[in-house]
Amino acid sequence: MNIKNIYTTSPPPPRKFDYKLLVVLDQYDAENNGTTITARRLVSGLIKMGCNVRVISTGKKSEDKFTVNELKFPVFDKLIKSQGMMFAKPDADVLYEAIKWADLVHFVMPFFLSVKGLEIAQKLNKPHTAAFHVQPQNITYSIGLGKSKLANDFLYYLMKNSFYKHFRHIHCPTMFIANQIKEHGYDAETHVISNGVAEQFTYKKTAKPKEFENKFVILMIGRLSKEKRQEILIHAAAKSKYAEKIQLIFAGKGPQKRKYEKLSKHLKNKPIFTFCTQDELIKIISYSDLYVHTADAEIEAISCIEAFSCGLVPIIANSPQSATPQFALDERSLFIAGDADDLAKKIDYWLDNSDERKRQEIKYAEYGKEFAHDACLQKMILMFEKEIKEFTEKSLSIA
Known part of the structure; x- marks a missing residue:
């Protein structure tokens, strides 16, 4: 099965965005x-192109950033932080200052800061995208x-009616x-644009560290959270005929770490749980043998694209609630979601061959070139420009 890549359209010619852009995220x-990683790449990429971009968020103050305080929830704060997240306090004064400065406001998340920011953008008559x-x-x-279909449908409904229904472009x-x-009734025009892969993620192979010389290194990148289903890989490694030679590496952190450490105690080679820099991650990818992505739910999984862009064959859970299966070049890179036996069979196939x-x-590394970050930036700029054009035309028609 050859799965068509939805990003094969030729990128638009390089262009600079000649407006002041404000990016809003918690x-x-x-x-x-x-x-956060993809938002930082969006901002830094646009700045490198000479665009005038500022951010409003929590954290340290800087020249290109409007800063607000963190919004804490004492009962849930530990769980929120364990997911690598925090919420921003919707400070109306700071939001007003930031949005007044901007020609266009781009909202990354649909939470408290963005909901209040959207309200102010509408009052100040500023074009906005999400x-x-x-x-x-x-x-x-x-x-x-x-x-639970009921719970997930309710959240789609809640996000639409409290936030996304106020946008022309998403x-x-x-x-x-x-x-x-x-399918959940969102009316805006959707712009399908990959978050993009940084230029550093290209085909690269290096020798394994001494401690892994006689082992098969299998990597998974992502938060250690329930929807990512890392436990399926732990069970599959134990079922593989190469179980005694498999070294698992989980690059990510999250609330499930202790559970996974306990679950993997029976494996001969203790899995490595690490959170690393981009350069460290590229090094790990370069000496790994396979990449596995077990998530049940995923909007894109840029980490999977990064891994195969570096020349690492992926095995991906074929889940109906995940976008990641579309990146498999054929059925050998897919396994039945949640099925450790099927994953073990696919692992054994690739290690046998x-x-x-x-x-x-080599094929996957070549495929990865189609997700180049610079081309994705150009498509984002086209979306921003379309919103400004339509916003201006509507304002003139009303006047």
Whole structure:
């Protein structure tokens, strides 16, 4: 099965965004979750192109940032922090100052800061766009309702009516999530644009560290949270015929870490749980043998794209609530979601067939070039410009 890449359209020619852009999100400083990392890349990429961009968020003060305080919830604060998240206090005065400065406001998250910011943007008559990065399952899995259609549908409804219904244009990292929000009654025009892969993620192979020389290194990147289902990989490693030679590496942190450490005690090689910098991650990818992505729910999984862009063959859970299966080049890179036996079979296939795995590594690395971050930035700029054009035309028609 060859799965068509939805990003194959030629990127638009390079252009600079000649307006003042404000990016609104709850957390910006710490690169400890995928949304923050992609938002930082968006901002830094636009600044490198000469665009005038500022951020409003929590954290340290800086020249290009309007700063607000953290909004704490004593009962849930520990769980929120364990997910690599925090909420920003919707300070009306700071929001007013920031939005007054901007020509366009782009909202990354649909939480308190953004809801208040949207209200102010409307009062100040500022064009605005939004991104859809928060899948309901990111929340419902944490409270044991991840597979409840009623709970997930309610969150789609709540986000639409409290926030997203006020936008003409919504950035969706994948066609999967664009289809999801359309199915849930969102009326805005959706712009399917990958969050993009940094130029550093290219084909690279290095020798394994001495302690891994005679082992098969299997990597998974992502938060250690319930919807990511890392326990499936732990069970599959134990079922593999190569169980005694498999070294698992989990790059990420989250509330499930202790559970997974306990669950993996029976493995001959103790899994490594780490949270690392981009350079450290690229090094790990370069000496790993396989990448596994077990998540039941995922909007894009940029980490999977980064891994195969570096030449690491992926095995991906074929979950109906995840966008990641679309990145598999054929069925050999898919396994039945939640099925450790099927995952073990796919792991054994790829470890049995090292020559074929090496051929596929090159194909995946070539495929990864289609997600180049610079091309994705150009498409984001087109969305911003379209909003400004339509906003201006509507304002003139009213006048």
